Amino acid sequence: MRTLIKDAIVISMDPAVGDFRRASILVDGDRIAAVGPDIAAADAEVIDGTGMIALPGLIDAHRHVWQGALTMVAADADLHSYFGSILSKIAPVYTEEDVRIGNLTGALQAIDAGVTSVFDWSHIQHSPAHSDAAIGALKDSGMRVVFGYGFPNLGPEWFFESRNHIPEDIRRVREDILPGDDGLVTMALALRGPEMSGIDVTAHDLAVGRELGLFVSVHVGNGDFGKPYKSVHKMREAGLLGSDIQYVHGNSLDDDSIAMIADSGGQMVATPTVELQMQFGYPATTRFLAKGVRPGIGADVVTSTDTGLFAQMASTFQIARHQAYEAGTPSIDTRDVLSFATIDGARSIGIADRTGSLTPGKKADIILVRTPDLFAMNDPVAYVVLAAGPQAVDMVMIDGVVRKRDGRLVRDDLAALADRLEASRTRLMDAAGIAPPIAAYA
Known part of the structure; x- marks a missing residue:
C-alpha cells in the first residue's frame, strides 16, 4: 500500500530534508519513501494536504x-x-x-x-x-x-x-x-x-x-x-x-x-x-x-x-x-x-532511529494540522507551537496506518469505548470515595 500526502506545508524536522511551502510525502508500506514537491505516484492513495501543515507525529x-x-x-x-x-x-x-x-x-x-x-x-x-x-x-x-x-x-x-x-x-x-x-x-x-x-x-x-x-x-x-x-x-x-x-x-x-x-x-x-x-x-x-x-x-x-x-x-x-x-x-x-x-x-525515549522526523527510510508517523479560516500563515512552526490545539489535528498516521482521518479517529467502537470509560470512571470514583468536581453541579 502506498499513500501520497499531497500539497501540504511540510515541516520535516530534518535539516537534510528541509521544509516546504508546498510539497508531498510518499509513504510506502510503513515507511516514508520520499519528501518533496511534485512527487509522482499514480498507484498511491492520495490524502489532500492543501491548506494543512504536515509534520512528524508528536x-x-x-x-x-x-x-x-x-x-x-x-x-x-x-x-x-x-x-x-x-x-x-x-x-x-x-x-x-x-x-x-x-x-x-x-x-x-x-x-x-x-x-x-x-x-x-x-x-x-x-x-x-x-x-x-x-x-x-x-x-x-x-x-x-x-x-x-x-x-x-x-x-x-x-x-x-x-x-x-x-x-x-x-x-x-x-x-x-x-x-x-x-x-x-x-x-x-x-x-x-x-x-x-x-x-x-x-x-x-x-x-x-x-x-x-x-x-x-x-x-x-x-x-x-x-x-x-x-x-x-x-x-x-x-x-x-x-x-x-x-x-x-x-x-x-x-x-x-x-x-x-x-x-x-x-x-x-x-x-x-x-x-x-x-x-x-x-x-x-x-x-x-x-x-x-x-x-x-x-x-x-x-x-x-x-x-x-x-x-x-x-x-x-x-x-x-x-x-x-x-x-x-x-x-x-x-x-x-x-x-x-x-x-x-x-x-x-530511545526511538529516534525510527521516528521524530520526516526522513525517508523512517517509519511513517505523520500528522496533518488544519489552519483556521482567515488565518494568514506567516510562520507554520509558531502556529503549531503556540496557536494550534488537539482540535486542529486532521489526520494521524502511525506506522503507515491512518488512525485519524478528517478530524475523527478511525475506529468503529468509539461509542462502546465511551460507555466502558464512563462505567470505569464511575466505579473508580465510588470505590475510592471521591466525588469528581462535576458531582457538585445541579
Whole structure:
C-alpha cells in the first residue's frame, strides 16, 4: 500500500530534508519513501494536504497512560494532594478492566491530539493480569509505545523510601510478552529511584532492567519533595548513572546533578504544564540545554492537563522565555520547542532511529494540522507551537496506518469505548470515595 500526502506545508524536522511551502510525502508500506514537491505516484492513495501543515507525529516522552478515565479530575491539585487522592485512593482500586480501558482510551486520547509515540510510565502493576491488560490495550490502540514497566500502586510501601524490589513478573513480561525492541510496543523500566526507594533498592532494580536490556526512566528533582534525596548524587556515588537512563522533571536538581547526567550521556524530559500547576518549580528545560542536553517533553498526567502536547509546547516556550529574562538561562525559539516534541522527544525515549522526523527510510508517523479560516500563515512552526490545539489535528498516521482521518479517529467502537470509560470512571470514583468536581453541579 502506498499513500501520497499531497500539497501540504511540510515541516520535516530534518535539516537534510528541509521544509516546504508546498510539497508531498510518499509513504510506502510503513515507511516514508520520499519528501518533496511534485512527487509522482499514480498507484498511491492520495490524502489532500492543501491548506494543512504536515509534520512528524508528536512524541510524548512521559505519560501515565493508565489514567485515561481520570481526565481533569485533579486540575487544582499540587503534588502532595495528587499523591493523596490519585495514587493513594484511586490507583489501588484499579481492576484489570479499569487498566484495560484506561490504557486504551488514554492512548486514543493522545492519538486524537496528534501524538504518535509515547513513553508510558506505567505504575499500575497490581498483578500479572493488570500488566497484560495494559500492554494488550496499547497494542489495540495502534500507537507507537515504549511501555515502562513499573510497580504496584497499592500503598505507601511502594513509595516513600520503599524497601520493595521491582516485581519478579517483569521477567515474564520481557521474555514472553515484549521480547523484541522493534515492534510498535516495546519495553522499558519505570524505575522509582532514590526519591521513592532506597539507593540499594534502586541499584537492585536498575540491575534487573539492565540485565533484561531495558531502557530506563526515573523521576528526579520532583520539586521540594525531591530536594532531600539528592538522587543524582547518590546514583553517581553508587556508579549507577549511564546513557541508558532518562531523567524526568529535574526541577529541584542542582546544576552539578544536571552536569552529571549530561556527562553520563543520559536523557532528560520535562512536563512543564503539570510541573507549574503542581508547584514543582520552574521547568528545568533550559537548564538542561545549558549543559548540552536537548530534552523531550510530556503531558505526564491527564488528571491535570490536556490530552496532547500543544499546551505543553506553549508552556515550554513561554516559561523558558521568561526564565531567560529573569534568570539568564538560554533563550529558545519556537522551532526548539517543536524539536523537543518531535525529534528530541524521540531521542529521549530511545526511538529516534525510527521516528521524530520526516526522513525517508523512517517509519511513517505523520500528522496533518488544519489552519483556521482567515488565518494568514506567516510562520507554520509558531502556529503549531503556540496557536494550534488537539482540535486542529486532521489526520494521524502511525506506522503507515491512518488512525485519524478528517478530524475523527478511525475506529468503529468509539461509542462502546465511551460507555466502558464512563462505567470505569464511575466505579473508580465510588470505590475510592471521591466525588469528581462535576458531582457538585445541579
